[in-house]
Amino acid sequence: MTTDLPAPEAPETESVGAGLPEVVDTVAVAKLYGAPLFELPQDLYIPPDALEVFLEAFEGPLDLLLYLIRKQNFNILDIPLADVTRQYLSYVDQIRSTNLELAAEYLLMAAMLIEIKSRMLLPPKKTEEGEEPEDPRAELVRRLLEYEQIKLAAAKLDQLPLLGRDFLRAQVYIEQSLKPRFPDVSIDELREAWLEILKRAKLTQHHKITREELSVREHMSIVLRTLQGRRFVEFQELFDPSRGPQVLVVTFIAMLELARERLIEVTQAEAYAPIYVRLAYQPA
Incomplete structure (x- = not known):
């Protein structure tokens, strides 16, 4: 900041603030709360240990x-x-x-x-044995x-190479697709599901008496065709209650036979959850 002088003969300028020297272009020795300080205070105390300089550092x-x-x-x-x-x-x-x-x-x-x-x-004093x-x-x-x-x-x-100073440990994060893993179905869960199918079958009983020869192999093929091209099928969808208990029993036996031969898998997400059936292999 410059100040216009009333006459060119005047060698001094107005002081910027109280306590500052008259010459405004003097280099400040420090800053105090953002304000320049052109000379050290007279009552400034510097502790002896405030600054230490060691030309050589020794460990003892x-x-x-x-x-x-x-x-x-x-x-x-x-x-x-x-x-x-x-x-x-x-x-x-x-x-x-x-x-x-x-x-x-x-x-x-x-x-x-x-x-x-x-x-x-x-x-030097010689020892008792006469040695030096x-x-x-x-x-x-x-x-x-x-x-x-x-x-x-x-x-x-x-x-020696030091971890964190000379090299870093390589870390690779792989995001794996989250696939649902179905736990194995217990015998009790399978029995409860079968009893539920029988209850539903009794509600749709027919009194028509017929003699029908049922083939387990044929129903095994029907179950496989039903599962073909589908990822999961609910357990209840494999049974048709309208065809009577005989067909339900044969279908259930066919499903058990397929599971024994490891052609299908019976899975369940958690306890008391719906039971699903799927093919044990996926055709190309």
């Missing part, structure tokens, strides 16, 4: 000590403790100024290095070698 004292040895190509079996301890303490002094709790763990290792160096300066005393650095070297082996093994494991 052994990691730092191994880093100093490998960086300068020192022989790990003959560690120059004076140089390593001096560099180690300089790093500990840096972290002590920011995080005292973290420095405590590193100070313990520094004390161990100083102790080993002091033992090396003293004249063990090098004071031996235990530290053993711990460093074991740590390095574990670190290298962890790096090799990290290089």
